[in-house]
Amino acid sequence: MxxxxxxxxxxxxxxxxxxxxxxxxxxxxxxxxxxxxxxxxxxxxxxxxxxxxxxxxxxxxxxxxxxxxxxxxxxxxxxxxxxxxxxxxxxxxxxxxxxxxxxxxxxxxxxxxxxxxxxxxxxxxxxxxxxxxxxxxxxxxxxxxxxxxxxxxxxxxxxxxxxxxxxxxxxxxxxxxxxxxxxxxxxxxxxxxVDLDVFAPAAPADGGAGPAARTALRERLGLPTDRPVVLFAGRVQLLKGPDVLVGALGELERSGAERPLLVVLGGASGRPTAVRELRALAHTLGVADDLVVRPPVARAELADWYRAADLVAVPSHNESFGLVAAEAQACGTPVVAAAVGGLRTVVVDDVSGVLVMDHEPATWARVLGGLLADPGRRDRLAAGARRAGERFSxxxxxxxxxxxxxxxxxxxxxxx
Incomplete structure (x- = not known):
C-alpha cells in the first residue's frame, strides 16, 4: 500500500x-x-x-x-x-x-x-x-x-x-x-x-438506545440534555461545508425557530484559520452560543458522539463515498447529507436520512428544523439508518x- x-x-x-x-x-x-x-x-x-x-x-x-x-x-x-x-x-x-x-x-x-x-x-x-x-x-x-x-x-x-x-x-x-x-x-x-463492532447502536448492557441512555451519554460528553444536537464530524474546510450548517443556524435564528446545538468535531484543514473563521461566521450571524467546536476523537469515542446526536449532518460539496455518513447510520443515527457523489449511495433518502439537493443555508435550515420538530420521523429514519449501515463491512x-x-x-x- x-x-x-x-x-x-x-x-x-x-x-x-x-x-x-x-x-x-x-x-x-x-x-x-x-x-x-x-x-x-x-x-x-x-x-x-x-x-x-x-x-x-x-x-x-x-x-x-x-x-x-x-x-x-x-x-x-x-x-x-x-x-x-x-x-x-x-x-x-x-x-x-x-x-x-x-x-x-x-x-x-x-x-x-x-x-x-x-x-x-x-x-x-x-x-x-x-x-x-x-x-x-x-x-x-x-x-x-x-x-x-x-x-x-x-x-x-x-x-x-x-x-x-x-x-x-x-x-x-x-x-x-x-x-x-x-x-x-x-x-x-x-x-x-464500516467497523460494525465499533459503530453500532448502544448495547443493552449500556442502557440501550432509549432517552435515558442518550441523556447519560450526553452528560458524559458534556452536551446539553434539554435541546437537540446536530453533529458535524470531519475536517473544517470549505469542501466539507461546515459553514453551510452555521448559515442554517442563522436562518433558524432569523425565523425565530428552535435552534439545535451544532457540534463540530474536527480541526482546521487547508487554512490554519479555518476554525476561527467558522466561529467568526457564527458570531456575525448571532448564533455563536449555538456552535461548539471540539478536536477530533478516536474511533470508539466518535461512535459515542454519533449515538448522542439527534442528527449527523454531512454538507460536503463533494464526497467519493462518505464514511462519516456510513458510520453514523451504523450507530442508528439519521444523516442529513448533500446529494453529491457517494453520499447518494450511502444515504437512502427518507429511509436512513435525508438528501439535500443544494448547499443553501435556508434549505438546510428547513430540512434540519423539520426533522428536529418531528420525533416520529426521526425514529423511523433511525431504524432505517442501522439497516443501511449494515450494508458495508x-x-x-x-x-x-x-x-x-x-x-x-x-x-x-x-x-x-
Missing part, C-alpha cells in the same frame, strides 16, 4: 487526515485477517516517528523520509516524489526477489510512485483515486481554490498505467471513465466498509479487493 501524503496512523479529522486514513488502515487490517501481509509506505512527518510500526499482525507501516518533516503543504509534495520513491525502492531491495505481489496506491500522488515501483518490480498496479481533481473543480465551494492542472495530468497518467482502478461507488466508476479516460473494463466497484471489502488483485495480476501478465 502507498499513502504518500497522510499516514493511516494519523488521527482523522484535521490537516490532511480523513476518511482515506481510515480506509487504508481498515482495509489493510481486513486483508491481514484473510492471510495477506500488508506493508504501508507513507511519508515521515516527524523525526520522532519510528521507522517501522507493526500496527498489528500482518500490517506494517513504514515511514519514508522525503523532504522536511514539518511545514510541507500537500501541494508541495510532488517535488518530493522522487525522494519518496527512492525510499520505497530501497526498502524493497532488502527483501527477497519477488517479495511484493501487488502495489495498491491511494490518491494520485501515491499513484505516481506506484507506477514506477510496480514497473520496477514487474507486478500489477491497483489504484484508488479517493478524489479526482476534475470532479472537485466542478463542485467547488464558494471561495475555495481549484485543484492545479498538474494534478489533472498526474491523475490521467496514473489511470493510464494502472492494471486496475478501484471506485467506491458506481458513480465514481463513471467519473473515472468520463474525467480520466479510464478503460471501463479496468474499473472495479468495491464499497468501503471491511471484511466484504477485503474479499472483493483480493478478487481485484487477482484480476489485475492476470491483466498484468497478459500485457507483458
Amino acid at each position: 502507498l499513502s504518500v501524503h497522510t499516514s493511516p496512523l494519523d488521527q482523522p479529522g484535521t490537516g490532511d487526515a480523513g476518511g482515506m486514513n481510515v480506509y487504508v488502515l481498515e482495509l489493510s487490517r481486513a486483508l491481514a485477517r484473510r492471510g495477506a501481509e500488508v506493508e504501508i509506505f507513507t511519508r515521515a512527518t516527524s523525526s520522532a516517528q519510528p521507522r517501522v510500526v507493526d500496527a498489528e499482525p500482518g500490517v506494517r507501516v513504514v515511514h519514508v523520509p522525503a523532504g522536511p518533516f514539518e511545514g510541507l503543504d500537500k501541494n508541495e509534495l510532488p517535488g518530493q516524489l522522487c525522494a519518496f520513491t527512492a525510499g520505497v525502492l530501497r526498502a524493497e531491495a532488502h527483501r527477497p526477489a519477488g517479495w511484493y505481489d501487488v502495489v495498491h496506491s491511494h490518491y494520485w500522488l501515491s499513484g505516481e510512485v506506484g507506477w514506477l515501483a510496480a514497473d520496477r518490480w514487474d507486478v500489477p498496479l491497483v489504484h484508488t483515486m479517493h478524489t479526482m481533481a476534475r470532479v472537485k473543480n466542478a463542485a467547488l465551494a464558494p471561495g475555495d481554490v481549484p485543484e492545479p492542472q498538474g494534478r489533472v495530468i498526474g491523475e490521467e497518467q496514473v489511470v493510464a498505467e494502472s492494471d486496475a482502478l478501484v471506485a467506491s461507488t458506481r458513480e465514481e466508476a463513471e467519473d473515472l471513465v468520463r474525467f480520466c479516460g479510464a478503460d471501463p473494463d479496468a474499473v472495479h466497484v468495491v464499497a468501503p466498509g 471491511w471484511d466484504r471489502a477485503a474479499a472483493a479487493m483480493l478478487d481485484v488483485y487477482a484480476q489485475a495480476a492476470k491483466t498484468h501478465r497478459t500485457a507483458r
Whole structure:
C-alpha cells in the first residue's frame, strides 16, 4: 500500500487526515485477517516517528523520509516524489526477489510512485483515486481554490498505467471513465466498509438506545440534555461545508425557530484559520452560543458522539463515498447529507436520512428544523439508518479487493 501524503496512523479529522486514513488502515487490517501481509509506505512527518510500526499482525507501516518533516503543504509534495520513491525502492531491495505481489496506491500522488515501483518490480498496479481533481473543480465551494492542472495530468497518467482502478461507488466508476479516460473494463466497484463492532447502536448492557441512555451519554460528553444536537464530524474546510450548517443556524435564528446545538468535531484543514473563521461566521450571524467546536476523537469515542446526536449532518460539496455518513447510520443515527457523489449511495433518502439537493443555508435550515420538530420521523429514519449501515463491512471489502488483485495480476501478465 502507498499513502504518500497522510499516514493511516494519523488521527482523522484535521490537516490532511480523513476518511482515506481510515480506509487504508481498515482495509489493510481486513486483508491481514484473510492471510495477506500488508506493508504501508507513507511519508515521515516527524523525526520522532519510528521507522517501522507493526500496527498489528500482518500490517506494517513504514515511514519514508522525503523532504522536511514539518511545514510541507500537500501541494508541495510532488517535488518530493522522487525522494519518496527512492525510499520505497530501497526498502524493497532488502527483501527477497519477488517479495511484493501487488502495489495498491491511494490518491494520485501515491499513484505516481506506484507506477514506477510496480514497473520496477514487474507486478500489477491497483489504484484508488479517493478524489479526482476534475470532479472537485466542478463542485467547488464558494471561495475555495481549484485543484492545479498538474494534478489533472498526474491523475490521467496514473489511470493510464494502472492494471486496475478501484471506485467506491458506481458513480465514481463513471467519473473515472468520463474525467480520466479510464478503460471501463479496468474499473472495479468495491464499497468501503464500516467497523460494525465499533459503530453500532448502544448495547443493552449500556442502557440501550432509549432517552435515558442518550441523556447519560450526553452528560458524559458534556452536551446539553434539554435541546437537540446536530453533529458535524470531519475536517473544517470549505469542501466539507461546515459553514453551510452555521448559515442554517442563522436562518433558524432569523425565523425565530428552535435552534439545535451544532457540534463540530474536527480541526482546521487547508487554512490554519479555518476554525476561527467558522466561529467568526457564527458570531456575525448571532448564533455563536449555538456552535461548539471540539478536536477530533478516536474511533470508539466518535461512535459515542454519533449515538448522542439527534442528527449527523454531512454538507460536503463533494464526497467519493462518505464514511462519516456510513458510520453514523451504523450507530442508528439519521444523516442529513448533500446529494453529491457517494453520499447518494450511502444515504437512502427518507429511509436512513435525508438528501439535500443544494448547499443553501435556508434549505438546510428547513430540512434540519423539520426533522428536529418531528420525533416520529426521526425514529423511523433511525431504524432505517442501522439497516443501511449494515450494508458495508471491511471484511466484504477485503474479499472483493483480493478478487481485484487477482484480476489485475492476470491483466498484468497478459500485457507483458
